[in-house]
Amino acid sequence: MRASEREARPRRGRWLLIGNSRWHWAAPTAEGLQCWSREPRGADHPTGEHLLAWAAVGPVPARSDLDPGRRLSLADVPLAAAPPWLGVDRALVAWQAWQDCGLPVLVADAGTALSLTRVDGLGRFAGGRILAGAALQWKALAAGTALLPDLEPSAGPGVDGHPPEAAWPCETAAAMRVGVVAGLAAAVGAAWEDARREEPRCRLRITGGDGAALAERLGLTPEPDLALRALARLRPAPGP
Template identity: 55%
Template sequence: MGPVPASAPLPLERRLHLKDVPLLEQPGWLGVDRALVGWRAWCLASGPVLVADGGTALSLTLVTSEGRFGGGRLLAGAALQLRALASETAGLPGLDLPLDLPLDLWPRSTSEAMAAGVLRGLAAALAAAGREAQTSCPGCSFWLTGGDGSLLKPLLQQLLVSPMPLQLAPDLALEALAALRPSPDR
């Protein structure tokens, strides 16, 4: 999520800001989208969570059992990685999401190799983050949201070896907005 355009029909006093999200100890630089999904997953899980929001960037947000911002990570999302490969590497095609994960573990076509590399690479990064989150926040559950969540869930399920609960919640940010929206008479 970026800033709301000034021309948007939503009155300024009704817009949600980072300070409106009751995530404890959130730094001022945190994106409101990350605060929203972290807070909402924490509310639904009633415990520590790691939220992976798969969009242009794949953001990881850790929330402690007390509802405190525990840190996070950012990496390029699937579409951004594919665009970078196509634009910065000679001879690679442009691919659009959604991608089908190739059935072959070692594809022979360029486009399938790109899809497999990007999706499996993101899933491996998420699995490693999940293992590390369990170490720092025992009992942590894993939440996937955003456009790439459904693409990554099957791969992540294969890679998570610990009993870490995995939830797919594609509308987590919207659910948080609905729960926190200012009342019309504000």
Template identity: 35%
Template structure:
């Protein structure tokens, strides 16, 4: 079978995936405006950054741009990010509906679909790394802190430790609250994490099933719709 590629243009990076048939083979992440040398046939592109869409179309004019109209889910609203729609479609197609997807990217998003493939809604807040960056950029004295690999001390005695504690424990408390609300309504519904911080979230919250390829499962789920 011939190899083909799909591209998800994110807010911070480009996410490239190679497929043989409908089998995901490899994933590559590059900076905006750059392309892995192995990409020869780009079949699909989806984007949340219009300027990068134009760049990709200039380099791969035959690639099909995926919009919400191609997503086989009901009740999608026009401003919904295509990345969220693809991720929750991919989760449901791969593992079953209903499902909740928590995407730890530049933005931390929650996306929910019921057993009838109907979009229920979700939520958006600044992602973990965006929160760390914003404190150092918009204050005079606070340091730049990176997401710790392990949970920090809750009660910190230095600015860096206090930032790490405040952001991580507050975000995790919020994620847990969304999980409890989901489980109360859909006790058999599955919950997934994905995105750059998805593995970290799953490490802290064993309820989450981590799959970094949910968006790309969404591309394969389109099947004959495109």
């Protein structure tokens, strides 16, 4: 990210979602929302006057200027029938996806974990599934075997910062990348088939940092900013 791009972003009227490994930001523009994600750094810590609303599923820094009065919790997300244990990130993406289509929807949020969240045609939480995301699976493979490498995720195109691989790689690290991503995409596809057997009108929405790679395999368009759009919708920026 160039310094000029950071300076161009408005300091007021931002939204923040603290994830397990990255912080996700949004700021209003004339065209809608400008969204970006990055690992947390000291310079990213906003003061209360700069933040319209924030939510967190990952660790909140002990020493920060985040205003607790502007924090959204599960109770602030109008997702009907949401159980009290549901993560606010799952509630945000599920509610926004249903707002967008008004139909039964399955949301695959591919982050540190891959969460699958169903919403019925009336906008009510209808259960879901959770499994380890790509980075967690790679770390488990490295930790549980003697010869497989530890793949370190990095920013860039594709999952793990790599371009799309061949379908059947010969190199070990590439085989791990392809195997995990293909497995996650297959899990999403199977969940969608299950959901459509119960509700044929069910739509599928894919979001999260690894969502683009999964969406490509499933022939869909990712929607990486569902959670931030929900935050902005629930706590809109003041008018001019």
